[in-house]
Amino acid sequence: MQRYSRQRESIVDYLRSTKEHPTAETVYQHVRVQLPKVSLGTVYRNLSQLAAAGEILRFSSIDGVDHFDADTATHYHFICNHCGRIQDVPMSPLSDIDRLAGIGVRGEIDGHAVTFYGHCDLCLDSAEQ
Amino acid sequence: MQRYSRQRESIVDYLRSTKEHPTAETVYQHVRVQLPKVSLGTVYRNLSQLAAAGEILRFSSIDGVDHFDADTATHYHFICNHCGRIQDVPMSPLSDIDRLAGIGVRGEIDGHAVTFYGHCDLCLDSAEQ
DNA sequence: AATCGTAACAGGAATCATTACTGATTAGGA
């Protein structure tokens, strides 16, 4: 049974308030403002728990560190190969591809993730100068 | 300038011979059969180098460990949520989605990756029993 | 309200993948 905890609530609150796809470390820094005694282990434990329960998403990026997202609806990401920034892609999910992929593989497909790679506007701008 | 090395050749050879999307550790175990004195650091260094040069692909899975693939053509993966096995999905790449995503984001999109999640045939079979 | 069982906590140690360093080796062009 999952009980209420101030720490977990603060973690979820922060995740819902941002679109930055933060890492555990970043979550920790923000939660610490409200709860100065929180420990990094607690952040990790709760993030794992929330991800396992499907309340948040965990995914990895090019920096080798896990990132988290409170938006659990299917949506896609754009990762800058240069600075590593992660942005949401405002595009409707590809509705048919799970079925399409299912034709070729044995097993059961539950969902998919799409990640676009390239260079974000900020990095393109700074390269021009 | 990139010089020839027996170690790097052996790494590439092994990657081209398998469809298993191995980790650095697995590559190490196989290269060690041919070159018993090879060190794990050498494997890591060469894998990073090859990935940077675009000769192989590096990607991460649900196990938190990097996997490598000698097939650099755009293709999609199916990852079993239960056992972590990674399979190729025999499906033609979605040709138009880079442009489609580009409408909504500022920046330049160079490519994309699609990963399907679910349960592979082996795990479904063993669950039945 | 007192007691009890246990989920959750803080703090810190341990683990594990990966990278960096060091001194020795070697590919490959002059």
Add this chain to the structure above:
DNA sequence: TCCTAATCAGTAATGATTCCTGTTACGATT
């Protein structure tokens, strides 16, 4: 053949994440 930078083996260091220990406090039961 000689030179030198790329590469190596071995090992230490790093950094993200997990695990462990003793403690706290929620929530159910009496």
